[in-house]
Amino acid sequence: MKVFVYHTPELTPTDPMPACAVVIDVLRATTTISAVLASGAEAVQAFSNIDELMAVSDRWPSAKRLRAGERGGAKVEGCDFGNSPLEYTPERVKDCRLFLSTTNGTRALQRVETAPIVIGGALVNRRTVVDFLLDRQPETVYLVGSGWQGSFSLEDTVCAGSIVASLLAQTESKLVELAGNDETIAAVALYEQWRDRLVDLMAAASHGQRLLGLGCDADLKYCAREDILDVLPIQKEKGVLVKA
Numbered sequence: 001m002k003v004f005v006y007h008t009p010e011l012t013p014t015d016p017m018p019a020c021a022v023v024i025d026v027l028r029a030t031t032t033i034s035a036v037l038a039s040g041a042e043a044v045q046a047f048s049n050i051d052e053l054m055a056v057s058d059r060w061p062s063a064k065r066l067r068a069g070e071r072g073g074a075k076v077e078g079c080d081f082g083n084s085p086l087e088y089t090p091e092r093v094k095d096c097r098l099f100l101s102t103t104n105g106t107r108a109l110q111r112v113e114t115a116p117i118v119i120g121g122a123l124v125n126r127r128t129v130v131d132f133l134l135d136r137q138p139e140t141v142y143l144v145g146s147g148w149q150g151s152f153s154l155e156d157t158v159c160a161g162s163i164v165a166s167l168l169a170q171t172e173s174k175l176v177e178l179a180g181n182d183e184t185i186a187a188v189a190l191y192e193q194w195r196d197r198l199v200d201l202m203a204a205a206s207h208g209q210r211l212l213g214l215g216c217d218a219d220l221k222y223c224a225r226e227d228i229l230d231v232l233p234i235q236k237e238k239g240v241l242v243k244a
């Protein structure tokens with residue numbers, strides 16, 4: 001298995017596609033997707049465009065349809081939800097399909113949607129991602145950070161480092177054997193520096209600062225927690241993720 005970390009969708013090669021793409025948006029899309037599926041939603045359908053989300057979801061039975069839109073960290077007018085993982089209780093989402101569009105995370109999913117395997121990764125479900133990779137042993141794995149509008153994000157790269165560090169701890173591989181690029185080695189170093197103070201890293205991150213400015217302190221605490229959800233979001237058809 002060779003693991004490649006890419007900091008943003010724009011930096012992620014699409015030819016060739018990897019055997020497995022892990023899309024990471026810790027603040028907050030893939031954390032939210034994991035929480036939504038853990039709460040019993042039927043699926044999460046991702047859209048990079050709000051208008052397309054509205055048009056497609058109009059054709060879904062209203063009793064089983066929820067719409068979530070986020071731009072700049074704030075909820076989009078006309079949607080039932082924003083993008084806080086804390087909103088999605090079982091009472092509100094069970095057996096529903098969540099139609100979701102966010103600033104960066106849904107674009108990252110779209111970038112790699114033609115890969116044979118696409119899964120959603122975050123700190124909250126890090127263990128399930130690692131267990132899946134150890135079990136399936138894909139030849140190439142891209143850990144795709146969502147970043148922020150084309151820029152690097154601390155939180156996504158530290159999560160990629162968390163995944164790689166956990167892979168190393170459970171295999172005989174050495175980092176230089178597992179790493180497919182320099183970014184992978186750098187991601188592990190970032191994680192080793194911050195692993196015991198991930199909430200502090202979230203608060204230092206530019207998007208974390210943006211969310212704190214919106215009063216989303218509880219989101220940062222939740223998104224920083226490792227291995228609290230035993231759920232693996234996996235793409236069953238383009239843009240549609242279900243619990244594996």
Ligand code: MLT
Nearest residue numbers: 028029083102103104105
């Ligand atoms: C993103 O797509 O960049 C994030 O999900 C934004 C957010 O929810 O704060």
